[in-house]
Amino acid sequence: MLKWSELKRASDVVLAVWPHYRPLFERWLMQELIDKGELAPIWRERMVPGDNDTVFADRYPDRETAFAAANALNPTLRQALSARAMDPVLKRSLELKIDKALQAKQRLQDEEVLMLVEALRRHTNNERPDAATLKLAPDSERYRQELAELLSKMPYLRVVKVGRSNNRWRYVLLYLGPDDVWSKPYHAGERAAQIAERAKIANGFGLSASTHWGKTKAKIRQILLPRANQLLQLASVQRILAEALARGERALVSNGIVFWYEPDGGIGWQVKETSSTRESEGAAIWKEGTILSTNHGRLVVLPYIKESGEHVRGHTKNGPNDGRALPRHRDHYVEIPFSLYDGDLMIGLFGELPYE
Numbered sequence: 001m002l003k004w005s006e007l008k009r010a011s012d013v014v015l016a017v018w019p020h021y022r023p024l025f026e027r028w029l030m031q032e033l034i035d036k037g038e039l040a041p042i043w044r045e046r047m048v049p050g051d052n053d054t055v056f057a058d059r060y061p062d063r064e065t066a067f068a069a070a071n072a073l074n075p076t077l078r079q080a081l082s083a084r085a086m087d088p089v090l091k092r093s094l095e096l097k098i099d100k101a102l103q104a105k106q107r108l109q110d111e112e113v114l115m116l117v118e119a120l121r122r123h124t125n126n127e128r129p130d131a132a133t134l135k136l137a138p139d140s141e142r143y144r145q146e147l148a149e150l151l152s153k154m155p156y157l158r159v160v161k162v163g164r165s166n167n168r169w170r171y172v173l174l175y176l177g178p179d180d181v182w183s184k185p186y187h188a189g190e191r192a193a194q195i196a197e198r199a200k201i202a203n204g205f206g207l208s209a210s211t212h213w214g215k216t217k218a219k220i221r222q223i224l225l226p227r228a229n230q231l232l233q234l235a236s237v238q239r240i241l242a243e244a245l246a247r248g249e250r251a252l253v254s255n256g257i258v259f260w261y262e263p264d265g266g267i268g269w270q271v272k273e274t275s276s277t278r279e280s281e282g283a284a285i286w287k288e289g290t291i292l293s294t295n296h297g298r299l300v301v302l303p304y305i306k307e308s309g310e311h312v313r314g315h316t317k318n319g320p321n322d323g324r325a326l327p328r329h330r331d332h333y334v335e336i337p338f339s340l341y342d343g344d345l346m347i348g349l350f351g352e353l354p355y356e
Contacts, residue, residue, distance in 0.1 A: 110343025119204020
């Protein structure tokens with residue numbers, strides 16, 4: 001049995017923690033960001049000591065408990081870094097690396113929660129199948145009731161993870177075939193369990209859960225954009241935007257969506273997407289920065305801070321296949337302050353939309 005003293009972790013400096021969901025175990029496990037000196041910090045699974053020099057994974061039964069633990073520990077870790085005796089420039093660089101790592105985790109979580117909310121709402125009125133009407137391969141018959149329970153919540157699923165038996169789990173995957181027959185069971189390892197978890201989002205948009213996840217989410221963002229445009233018609237959103245404009249804010253950012261105020265030509269508020277450059281990918285967002293728009297591009301690159309501490313101004317651009325963005329006349333260049341809103345805002349606003 002592995003012992004805590006054998007891990008040699010006591011001298012490692014933990015900079016931050018963040019929970020992540022492990023679908024194979026249906027538990028939340030904590031990750032920790034470790035200082036690697038001159039190298040970039042790295043995430044790893046967090047282990048904690050137990051009695052008699054034992055070792056345990058730092059795991060939690062639900063999301064709320066896991067994030068409560070992370071929110072309690074991260075300020076303490078930040079204070080410990082502030083108290084460290086080290087070169088101020090290096091300390092600031094390390095703080096930016098921590099901000100970048102946590103922002104990336106937060107943005108990923110907010111985006112996928114929003115996508116799941118939309119996937120569920122797109123199928124609110126779908127007929128829920130009766131357990132007796134499901135068509136299954138003979139070897140999958142034992143999973144009939146469990147499958148029906150899953151489909152009652154997400155009728156759009158085409159791949160599911162099942163396996164409950166006398167309160168013990170032996171996970172398998174079932175696939176819906178083109179003949180509407182659920183397949184024989186396939187053993188579910190880590191990768192298979194992840195596919196079944198991603199299906200809760202991807203299948204809701206008619207997409208596969210087993211293809212490149214980044215490309216799948218890019219397609220979903222394109223699907224979400226027309227929905228985001230509908231937000232401009234809501235009285236509650238119009239009130240938020242009017243209050244923002246009164247404060248001098250002309251770009252509101254949440255979950256990859258940008259409410260953008262165009263002062264010229266009577267356009268007013270419109271919706272754009274956030275994007276990135278290679279340099280800004282995953283970088284810490286410069287919240288006090290501004291966006292200088294020299295064209296009418298549909299994508300907004302937010303201001304960001306390089307790990308060296310250099311501040312880079314935000315800008316607008318078109319996507320790779322959009323062609324060149326229509327340029328503004330130099331007299332009409334606009335420098336726009338922006339505000340970042342919590343991901344819950346966009347999730348809540350999407351919930352107000354009328355659905356077919």
